[in-house]
Amino acid sequence: MTDAAIPRILLLEDDTPLRERFARILDAWPDGELVAACATLKDALTVLAQQPVDLLMTDLNLPDGHGIEAIRLLRQRHPDADAMVISVLADDETVLSAIEAGAVGYLLKDADSIELVEAIKSLRAGHSPISSSIARILVRRMGTPVVNPEGPQLTPRETEILRGIAKGFTYAELAEWLNISRQTVPVHIKNIYRKLAANNRSEAVYEASRRGLIRL
Structure with missing residues (x-):
């Protein structure tokens, strides 16, 4: 992350009502700064190329591409930044591909405002906030506990x-x-x-x- 005390957050979500709801939550949170709320992969990649970002919160299925592309560019441009997926997709391959690309958190879209902010705080503290159903996938793929x-x-x-x-x-x-x-x-x-x-x-x-x- 950058040296800024307050993390600069980029939101990438194509669903307008959901994007606006998440944006309101982030705007109201005094410990974070929402630098942009993008609806397309193209717009998000432009933001990542032009200004520092500490946290990318991204959907995966986008009208012009896939959120994993944004995660990969984030890792290239801002290696100290974090990426968190917020998606309805929870199949094994999608989850594993997102984590392999560099996502350190994965929430399903049923997250409410409290859970969303708590997830960001947890991520900032060095943890990996993951929805329970996503944790099941990772545990299952790990094999024997x-x-x-x-x-x-x-x-x-x-x-x-x-x-x-x-x-x-x-x-x-x-x-x-x-x-x-x-x-x-x-x-x-x-x-x-x-x-x-x-x-x-x-x-x-x-x-x-x-x-x-x-x-x-």
Whole structure:
């Protein structure tokens, strides 16, 4: 990334309502600067060639090309910058191609405003925000999970909650499903994050799957 304290963000999304929604979220976020919101690959490549960018947030299927081309140019022009995919595409080959091109985050388009900003913060902190379904693809392609008996072990309750997280349950749904207090759910989740060195749900699910603590 550049030395600027506030990351300069380039948004590439051809769907007008979605692009405008993401742009509003980014414009309202005081810790980031949206330098451009592009609808075409051509416009995004022009921005990348003309000015510094710290973070590229890109769709993949575009009317004049593929978002992976933008990721590749970002890596060439701004090697310290980060790329995060936001797409409806979640097939194995697309996910792996985007990551091989240099994407370090991959969210599905159902991300809400809180998740979007949290993903950017996580990425800026050196992590890889990935939607749970994308984590499943990576774990599956990795083959046999790595079992780490020496690492911090999850309690049976924490394992149950983690399985619920992997299914996409909300805090309220987890509490009802496990017949526990709504207030105790975030306490368990905090402990899960600490034990797995995770910063969000997707990272926790991915790391637990990688270690063989849960099966997806």
